[in-house]
Amino acid sequence: MATLQLNNIVKDFGGTQVIKGVDLEVKDREFVVFVGPSGCGKSTLMRMIAGLESTTSGEIAIDGERINEVGPADRGLAMVFQSYALYPHMSVEDNMGFSLRLAKVPKAERREKVLAAARILQLEPLLDRKPRALSGGQRQRVAIGRAIVRNPSIFLFDEPLSNLDAALRVQMRIELARLHEELDATMIYVTHDQIEAMTMADKIVVLQDGLVEQIGSPMALYHHPCNRFVAGFIGSPKMNFLDVEVREASNEGVNVALPGGDCRVPVDGSGVSAGDTLTLGIRPEHLKLDDEGPLTGKIVVIERLGGVTSLYLEHGDSEWILVADGDVAHRVHDQVRFSFDPTCGHLFKGDGEALNHLHRHPLVDIDRKQNRVSSASDDQ
Amino acid sequence: MNPTMTKKLLLTLLAWGIALIVFFPIFWMVLTGFKTEGEAVATPPSLFFEPTLAGYHEVMARADYLKFALNSIVISFGSTLLALIVAIPSAYSMAFLPTKRTQGTLLWMLSTKMLPPVGVLMPVYLLFRDMGLLDSQLGLTIVYMLMNLPIVVWMLYTFFKDIPKDILEAGRMDGAGTLQEVLYLLLPLTLPGIASTGLLSVILSWNEAFWSLNLTTSDAAPLTAFIASFSSPEGLFWAKLSAASTLAIAPILIFGWMTQKQMVRGLTFGAVK
Ligand SMILES: Nc1ncnc2c1ncn2[C@@H]1O[C@H](COP(=O)(O)OP(=O)(O)OP(=O)(O)O)[C@@H](O)[C@H]1O
Numbered sequence: 197m198a199t200l201q202l203n204n205i206v207k208d209f210g211g212t213q214v215i216k217g218v219d220l221e222v223k224d225r226e227f228v229v230f231v232g233p234s235g236c237g238k239s240t241l242m243r244m245i246a247g248l249e250s251t252t253s254g255e256i257a258i259d260g261e262r263i264n265e266v267g268p269a270d271r272g273l274a275m276v277f278q279s280y281a282l283y284p285h286m287s288v289e290d291n292m293g294f295s296l297r298l299a300k301v302p303k304a305e306r307r308e309k310v311l312a313a314a315r316i317l318q319l320e321p322l323l324d325r326k327p328r329a330l331s332g333g334q335r336q337r338v339a340i341g342r343a344i345v346r347n348p349s350i351f352l353f354d355e356p357l358s359n360l361d362a363a364l365r366v367q368m369r370i371e372l373a374r375l376h377e378e379l380d381a382t383m384i385y386v387t388h389d390q391i392e393a394m395t396m397a398d399k400i401v402v403l404q405d406g407l408v409e410q411i412g413s414p415m416a417l418y419h420h421p422c423n424r425f426v427a428g429f430i431g432s433p434k435m436n437f438l439d440v441e442v443r444e445a446s447n448e449g450v451n452v453a454l455p456g457g458d459c460r461v462p463v464d465g466s467g468v469s470a471g472d473t474l475t476l477g478i479r480p481e482h483l484k485l486d487d488e489g490p491l492t493g494k495i496v497v498i499e500r501l502g503g504v505t506s507l508y509l510e511h512g513d514s515e516w517i518l519v520a521d522g523d524v525a526h527r528v529h530d531q532v533r534f535s536f537d538p539t540c541g542h543l544f545k546g547d548g549e550a551l552n553h554l555h556r557h558p559l560v561d562i563d564r565k566q567n568r569v570s571s572a573s574d575d576q
Numbered sequence: 577m578n579p580t581m582t583k584k585l586l587l588t589l590l591a592w593g594i595a596l597i598v599f600f601p602i603f604w605m606v607l608t609g610f611k612t613e614g615e616a617v618a619t620p621p622s623l624f625f626e627p628t629l630a631g632y633h634e635v636m637a638r639a640d641y642l643k644f645a646l647n648s649i650v651i652s653f654g655s656t657l658l659a660l661i662v663a664i665p666s667a668y669s670m671a672f673l674p675t676k677r678t679q680g681t682l683l684w685m686l687s688t689k690m691l692p693p694v695g696v697l698m699p700v701y702l703l704f705r706d707m708g709l710l711d712s713q714l715g716l717t718i719v720y721m722l723m724n725l726p727i728v729v730w731m732l733y734t735f736f737k738d739i740p741k742d743i744l745e746a747g748r749m750d751g752a753g754t755l756q757e758v759l760y761l762l763l764p765l766t767l768p769g770i771a772s773t774g775l776l777s778v779i780l781s782w783n784e785a786f787w788s789l790n791l792t793t794s795d796a797a798p799l800t801a802f803i804a805s806f807s808s809p810e811g812l813f814w815a816k817l818s819a820a821s822t823l824a825i826a827p828i829l830i831f832g833w834m835t836q837k838q839m840v841r842g843l844t845f846g847a848v849k
């Protein structure tokens with residue numbers, strides 16, 4: 197049982213504010229993922245939670261108790277570092293048991309706990325090896341094992357998979373999700389990887405420049421980004437943006453002008469009036485090739501991935517990315533027309549804020565656990 | 577022969593050449609120690625001669641070699657231990673908790689090595705006299721410790737800096753206090769570096785002559801003073817002097833030879849990791 201609250205926390209490094217007042221509520225057993233561009237303060241935020249960095253102002257609380265002044269070892273947290281940070285001179289067993297040794301746990305009990313963790317991670321045959329004799333994936337598992345042995349109430353992961361190759365990442369991703377279920381712990385996870393964020397998170401926190409842009413479930417961020425930054429950050433390839441003029445707006449929808457005719461986006465247009473300029477955002481996967489479509493462009497790059505094809509289009513000074521199926525026969529220099537379903541469109545005001553959609557997407561409130569067969573939900 | 581073989585051969589020859597040039601004076605000294613005084617100054621120098629232990633007998637008869645050697649051992653190892661005890665915490669704080677002035681402090685420390693020791697001889701002598709440290713092992717130990725401290729701190733600082741911060745932070749998350757962090761993580765990880773730093777400090781202390789000649793007379797005099805006592809006003813007796821010098825460097829030479837692996841490993845620690 198562990199919840200975490202951040203109340204308006206600030207980090208100041210010798211005059212420069214790096215974290216500028218972050219509020220966050222993490223529920224018990226929740227899997228929270230921090231994403232954001234490089235240098236936005238993800239690691240700093242995590243290190244503040246871990247107690248490795250002091251907090252300039254604001255309050256950090258675990259289970260409702262302020263822990264700002266508590267040392268890193270006494271917060272009941274464990275951290276897995278991007279570099280693994282294994283102790284190079286100790287065997288796998290000693291690495292995993294180091295915290296217990298420091299806590300003066302008797303040797304037999306220590307071994308038992310290390311073995312239990314090693315069993316979960318299939319590390320038993322490696323217990324006598326030194327870290328230098330392990331592969332990247334094995335080192336990663338030892339680092340996770342070292343965290344598990346401490347039986348923390350909250351796990352912190354700072355880009356734990358970024359040093360692994362693609363296949364191993366997929367495997368470790370699934371293993372981590374399984375672990376989360378098995379250990380029943382709260383986890384906070386930093387990643388650059390869209391897929392990791394979308395598939396593992398109960399809740400994604402999008403950070404930019406030391407501030408929280410939006411907090412929500414993966415589907416909520418995908419379907420209802422609250423501003424242009426989040427819209428562009430979540431989703432790959434990136435969302436297309438086009439400045440458009442408003443023809444007519446009401447709280448039942450907004451009509452905007454497109455080169456090939458008007459289009460009605462079902463968003464709340466109160467506060468917007470005809471003649472205003474908004475930014476229309478459409479995800480590449482929501483654009484489709486359509487000979488009658490209202491938009492047009494010339495193909496400049498084609499990326500054929502087999503199953504899908506990404507088309508990079510140019511029209512005047514606007515650029516578009518369109519994701520189509522794998523069988524696109526077009527060649528570069530071809531002029532194509534395309535369209536989109538207006539319900540998938542997003543409109544953003546000049547300051548980047550999104551206009552609210554009239555209908556919430558049906559998948560927004562789906563629980564991550566519903567995406568996976570597990571012992572817990574197999575109750576019939 | 578292929579080019580890499582040729583290159584290897586040339587490098588080997590070069591290394592041997594340099595090593596021989598460097599080693600020659602020592603070789604010659606050892607050789608001279610086994611000559612008679614007459615042969616020692618003969619021109620042309622004789623490479624083949626009847627070896628004699630006369631020089632050694634005379635040296636041993638004139639001075640208590642063992643007492644000097646014991647002083648050297650106590651003082652150089654003692655000062656090294658003391659230097660490490662002081663330097664480890666200071667290098668730790670400079671490597672892991674740097675401030676704006678850390679770099680300046682390091683340079684300033686090194687700059688004290690540029691001061692000619694004779695410049696501070698008078699104050700140090702007076703301090704020693706008033707504190708009763710003249711001709712004492714403790715006094716010389718303290719002076720050598722201070723003399724080597726800048727180099728020891730510098731070397732430890734560079735070794736500590738090479739340790740990834742993450743590892744120490746992981747230790748802190750695992751519950752290690754500063755002392756445990758140093759004992760269980762930092763020291764084992766930098767042991768080769770610390771060992772070679774210690775060896776260097778021992779060697780520098782062993783070879784030091786200026787302070788030992790000025791601050792000791794008999795009780796605490798180390799081997800450098802022992803050698804000096806054989807350059808007498810009546811002239812130099814080369815064979816005797818060589819015998820005394822050979823005796824003086826023998827312990828440290830054997831010690832250095834036994835630890836050379838450690839030395840090389842420590843001095844190239846950062847580079848090959
Ligand atoms: N010790 C420090 N002193 C001064 N500035 C720092 C310090 N640590 C981090 N910063 C600054 O804080 C900002 C946030 O750094 P942080 O490491 O938290 O970013 P990040 O979001 O984890 O980036 P990345 O995705 O590249 O890991 C950066 O601009 C960085 O330069």
Ligand SMILES: [Mg+2]
Binds near residue numbers: 238240
């Ligand atoms: Mg980071």
